Amino acid sequence: MHTVAYKDLREFIALVEEAGSLRRIAGASALHEIGAITEVAAGMPDPPALLFDKIPGFAHGFRVFSNATTSLQRAALALGFDAETTPLEALKAWKSRRNELKPIPPRVVKDAPFLEHTSWGADVDLRQYPAPHWHKLDGGPYIGSGSLIITRDPDSGWINAAIYRVQVHGHNKVTIQFDHTGRHGSMIARKYWEKGKSCPVAIVNGQDPALFIAGFEYLPAEQSEYDFAGSIKGFPIDVVDGPVTGLPIPAGAEIVLEGELLPLSMESLSEGPFGEFTGYYAADAKPAPVMVVQASYHRTDPILFGSPPLKPPRFHFGLPFRAATLWSGLEQLGVTDVTGVWQHVSQLMTVVSLKQRYAGHAKRAALIAAANSYMGRIVVVVDDDIDPSNLADVMWAVTTRAEPSEQVDIVRNAWSSALDPRIPLASKQVGLTSHSKMIIDACRPFDQLESYPKTTALSIKDAQATFAKWGRFLQK
Structure with a gap:
């Protein structure tokens, strides 16, 4: 045990x-x-x-x-x-x-x-x-x-x-x-x-x-x-x-x-x-x-x-435990090939990485994640070559793979809380504590998976192998 x-x-x-x-x-x-x-x-x-x-x-x-x-x-x-x-x-x-x-x-x-x-x-x-x-x-x-x-x-x-x-x-x-x-x-x-x-x-x-x-x-x-x-x-x-x-x-x-x-x-x-x-x-x-x-x-x-609440990205935990629960939930609901889930900005931004298997795969994962992200306004879905825990990696995908006019959706009247500073006080006083959520599909278009320009970056696996071999020389 x-x-x-x-x-x-x-x-x-x-x-x-x-x-x-x-x-x-x-x-x-x-x-x-x-x-x-x-x-x-x-x-x-x-x-x-x-x-x-x-x-x-x-x-x-x-x-x-x-x-x-x-x-x-x-x-x-x-x-x-x-x-x-x-x-x-x-x-x-x-x-x-x-x-x-x-x-x-x-x-x-x-x-x-x-x-x-x-x-x-x-x-x-x-x-x-x-x-x-x-x-x-x-x-x-x-x-x-x-x-x-x-x-x-x-x-x-x-x-x-x-x-x-x-x-x-x-x-x-x-x-x-x-x-x-x-x-x-x-x-x-x-x-x-x-x-x-x-x-x-x-x-x-x-x-x-x-x-x-x-x-x-x-x-x-x-x-x-x-x-x-x-x-x-x-x-x-x-x-x-x-x-x-x-x-x-x-x-x-x-x-x-x-x-x-x-x-x-x-x-x-x-x-x-x-x-x-x-x-x-x-x-x-x-x-x-x-x-x-x-x-x-x-x-x-x-x-x-x-353990006082602090301005993000400072948070109670260095590991986003609720992202693990969300990851398991996606799998239990039949969303296959999820390679990672992470939450940034003190859980207010959720990122899901997956290996696309069919058209609509990324959107399906995004909608489930949006429905289960407490107070979060932003959900990003990325390809499996992106590390969802690395915010710089995620933003690289957003800025090079997402076409705003085609790959951004807004879900209205979604799960939030009276702790949300953006909800007007008058709305909170009558129990109206929902807000909208933005979904960004930062995956390569499914019909362009083969033709999309190849990346110059090491794969996640290759980067990990390189660090395992040479990392001791790079750190103090």
């Missing part, structure tokens, strides 16, 4: 440091500086992971970890495989593994390190944790930019553990923002509220990267993120029953908050604004449900896991 090499966030950080990819930063302020350094580092050609310590105004040993999986190598490390290959081959390896994953249910244990330090009721003070004010125009400090929000469906008992943002409001209150009412966490909370009850919630700040990936995935309802993370790791996730809520909490967590999410009719607080993954503020502050924190727990010298 495949297994990853880490059990919790601390072991992952140790692996990152061993690989030479960790930078330790002392003395940076939680007010804007940690966020600014995180953004600058994420924009570097080989973005390092960051561990912030000695944060002014907070107890020594309280730390923040950011840019955990922003590089290809660390994203692959989180999945437990070697990334010493091309980006597309790494994604292909993940696609193959993902298709074969078997759920591994969590294992209940009796104790957890995060119970070393506990606060209850009136003693809870969230201000002890160095929650960063990530962007200058954010509405406040966010303890949850990469946090796992755990809820239980009151009808089926299904546990949902997904990523939602969490803003701190004073010593014992936070708000949870669910993005939209179709998210599983929101649907579960409303089931409690409709019965006149508060929703029990546990917030995990400092889970291991396999759980971060699982929480980021769009898993179907009733599927467990714990089972998915266990299948990534090759062994069960250890969980402990929360003392207040009884919810299963990862035993390896760093910081945990337990409490109740109140109905909006009972209490709300102004949440946001918050910088989004598009690189814009999508909305002003608005009312959000309040969680009253009844207990907080943390390990000795706790590490807050931060």
